[in-house]
Amino acid sequence: MAAVQKLPLRRRVFVCPLLAALLALSAAPAAGRTSRAQAPKPHPAEQELRRLAKALCEKDTQANYDRLAAYARKRPKHTLGARAALALGHRDLKKNRLAEARRWLELAKRDDALFEYVRYGMAQTDRAAGNNARALAQFEAHRNEFPESVMAPQAVQAIAELALAAKDPARALKALDAYVKTLEKTELLLLRARAREQAGHKLAAAADYVALYYEHPLSDEADAAGKRIAMLERVLGENFPSAPMAQRLARAAALFEARQWKQARQEHEVLAAELTGAARERAQLRVAQCRVQLNAPIAVLADPIFSDPDVEGERLSVLAQLYRARKNEGELLAAAEEVARQFPQSRWTEEALFTAGNYFWSNRDRVRAVQYYQRLLDAFPGGKNILAAQWRVAWLAYLERRPEAARLIEEHLRRFPGSSYTTDALYWLGRLAERAGNAEHARAFFLKLAERFPQTYFGLQATERLRALGPGLTNSSDLLALIPSLPSPPQLDETIPAAAMPRWERARALRMIGFDASAELELRAANAVSNSPRLLLEAGQAALEAGRLMPAVSAARQAVPQLEARRWEEVPEEVWRLAFPYIYGAHIEKYAQRNALDPMLVAALIRQESVFQPDAVSRAGAVGLMQVLPLTGRKLARSQKLRYTRARLMQPEYNVQLGTAYLRNLVKTFGSLEAALAAYNAGEDRVELWRTEREYEEMPEFVESIPFTETREYVQIVLRNAEIYRRLYARNGSKP
Template identity: 35%
Template sequence: AYLQTGRDAEAVATLSEFSRKYPDSLLVRDAHVLYANALLTEGRAEDAAAVLEKQREPVRADAELALGRAYEASGQTAKAADALRNVYYNTPTSLEADQAGAELRKLGATTASLSERKTRADLLAKGKRYSDAANEYRDLLNEVNPEERPGVQLALAAALLRGGHGKEAKPILASLPETSGEVNAQRLYILGEIARASDDQDGFLRTVDQLRQAAPTSPWLEQSLLATGNIYLLKRDYDKAIDAYRELQQRFPNGSRASYAHWKAAWLNLRQGRIDEAKREFEDQIAWYPASAEVPPALYWRGRLAEEEGDSGKARAFYQKLSDRFRNYYYAELARERLKAMKASDDPAQYAILDRVPPLPPGKVAADEIPTDDLRVQKAQLLENGALVDFAVREVQAAAMEEKGSWGTPETARLYQDSGQYNRAIEVMKRAVPNYFAVDIPDLPRPYWEALFPKPYWIDLKRYSSQNALDPYLVASLIRQESEFNPTAVSRANAVGLMQLLPNTGKKVAKEEKLRHFNATQLFVPGVNLQLGTRYFRTMVDKFGAFEYALAAYNAGSDRVQDWLSQGKYRDPQEFVESIPFTETREYVQAILRNASVYRQLYGVP
């Protein structure tokens, strides 16, 4: 407050004693940076530099920028340039980096080593600032030695491709000298991606053939084969898609995409009516990749095929394994529904392949008491009362590390929830218990589940759901997937609010609902967004009948769903869902239906 009102002397006096009076405060380093800036304003540059020199590890861009300015003001230009270069080249995506660059230009200290410049370019690319990264790589091209030049050319081409300028990358790749190994493999991969982005399928496939010949064991070929399978999948050339996925799995059986590729080939064989092949490959999936994400669908669909053949013992065993091991997964709930419809068996069949699935790691989470006598916890309560939630969270997390209890996670989530930041509470819990869907409800304390599956805006949510004959838990699950209950969320496609409605969609539905004087900013109002979102979702349900189809349309659009439905017969909506060619949409539908089931278990009748 003193600094903001120009009362620098009072700020200096107050901050000079901060670390002595509050040595255990989490804000000591922040206070030192503020103190140094106040000293600098007071014309005490050398004192500011002395304070900040003690705050250099770990690197913080704001502290380094302030240090650079302090050294500059005290006439120590070499030290100033060092600090400013640290910001500009080692933290290029920070808010302070551009300011550091301006200060360096003012000092005339723009000379940097090639290593520093390459580091900056790489960090910009990693931060998805592809245009800036490309500019940096371009500047490096004519200065690096011949041995390093191909690497910079490839990095430039990759940045241009990812930034949507693939055509500019082609001449750069063409200028690469004849080479072999991974440099050549990456060159071919990028050329293939440029062709694919231009919808040049023949050009893409030629580069894949070249990769097969030049680099048969390269991970760049693995990525290209996955893209090949996906291209054929979208073009509905299923046999060629199977061949590409199978080639990937056979060439790279231990690669990161092997399990997925094996599953896609197995699934497409089922869709092509090759039942015996599908049965064998579903079991191979479980045997070869027992810890993979594709095991639940493999268990379920192998059970379904056994059930269709009248082998109820095998079907029951696979369903039961799925239900027990993957408790709240999408397919586990489907398996329990199938089990309910089957006759009970006193002598369940045993199948050795099911023992390959690893058990869930032991460890039930205990509900520890919050240590209310802890000083940091008491600070957190005061900060929460002052609406300083982020500072309160820092105190809770520090206290939890010191106390070594499990109470810190749910207390952090509660702080976020009570301040209306449900999305942050959900993310805290997801990080703390990443396998929560595999465990039964009693295995986690109730506060964990309530943070993971909250019920904000419940009165409006329930009212508008009921008006549109929708299950409120299904709507809550849709919102959880779309925005995690953040009413201010805006997507890359400009979808807005809780239910992520596009402004044009909101305007259209508002007109249908006779909502007068509607404007797009009202989509940030939870009640309005719920009113229009539930109505819009209802139109999807009315159009397609099953919730699975309606959810897919909500995510990917009605035209795509109609197209997918036209691609042959499906046993049921569940087979349609597994056949959705877009991974994002397929997982979206499964997640929402899974979440709705958890909501019902937690809260009962809405």
């Protein structure tokens, strides 16, 4: 049995009451719980307007339209009637019913709070009707009357486009030059370049095109700018404002980082012909890297030898990475040893050693992996990869039940007390203490973990271990005191700051008629001038209503930093619900039940896979809510006698039907949720290999040993999410 290093005793406390409270996981509000200020209770007429407008947004039928129209006609002189008219006007505008739209928008002018939206809608209506002169005047009036509007970028863009179409570049430039964010928005910068060119200011136009092309190389507008640059270079000749070398290097680097290999190769080939010394060699290296990515043989990187030590070190390190990807162990190790021999103190040696270690770690040869990690730690004690390297050295010692395991894990906590492995370290130190028969030490570690990191995988595991240990004595130590404390939760019951009040009122009015996307913009703009967590949360709620799930979740996490490290009772339930939304519940429950799965687990997986976005597509081509790969989807559909098309994977019910069937098969195959989730993320064949590495004493050992960081974190996050979903939506067995 592994020895556990004795912790310096500071105090001994009998923790039965605290432990009992912790194990109960009570969700009752505590005295210190952050609360939310209540918005003014809406008037029944406002509630009716919200209900009718929302019904029309969710289901655009003539019956719903008629009900909202009746509401508006019933209140011809009331603000709420005008507000309903605005919603009806925008609906008719989308349907291209322009005469009806104009009539409703005329009635909506009585709403002072939303008049800028009325003005904008009138301008859009005129433009859609082909009355460009009047539309241009309307957009200009909007800019003059509402210079701080959240619709300012769209208004400026419309003015510029209409003015250019009317051959009036001066009018376009007036709007573009007056707007402070023109240089930040590529579509506006392109319009300014075109306006300058149309006005005959070719040098100024060329400067804008150059800025677009080199400073925003990944934008759609960069391609259009490149075409105009080629023409203006011919026209202006030596007067053309060529880009500085720094800009050109930045463009090439951005294309390379974005994996746009063909363009990146072209840019670096041109640069290599002009540069000298190390800069030239690095450009040549990038050309070779791009060629390999474009299916050239790896020899194009293996043959050249560069004179600059840093470039040559990088070449060898890149070779090691490429050989690792091709599972060419001999060449990988040769490249790694060569860079270590030639450049022992180079950053590229650290990278090569880490690459070699990762190769063996992912292939389950952990002893050889740790040899390379230890070399890295010895040679680069302050290197960028030491966190993962040191933890893996410690973890292998634990797996092999070596006596130094506790010392190595404690050393990790002392060196990196707030690292991403902190929860892991606390849990495994607790398990080591248990095995050594030291229940007091074990309780200390588990209690710290469960209190400080309650909504984490290992925090939940620690709660289970505390339950198994039962109440008893504990002690604390200087080691546990090193764990950074959590900042106090933000105050969510604050008064709306005066500077933000107009936008907050406008957002409230917008949400009343289902303009939730616009309300979100208003609330985010209000937060920008006030830094108010309350406004962020309201922006998130508006985003959720608008179907923008990712921004909604992001807003909750921004408003309450380190949300998942908070104790349940510290945070209002509405914040948890915003961060962990539950959409398509009927489909989830139907097919989870059919496949003997916990619907809260399915919801947890969907949140991690797609954040409930039915049209989500991953870089690997996985589609829909549960990110089903098309090939897998085809097989699953065939097994269930369902018609298959890739497009159907974006249908929520169809995707959940296939995804839950696949997850059920994985649970049946592997016998545990942890292994099934790992297979869902990384593939069945890999998990089969991982499970055969050794006999794991407990499932958390298997999870910790998953060699792919992404998959290891995925399993932990989904299981953590599932517990949160149960507490939110399935408490006391009730359905969401």
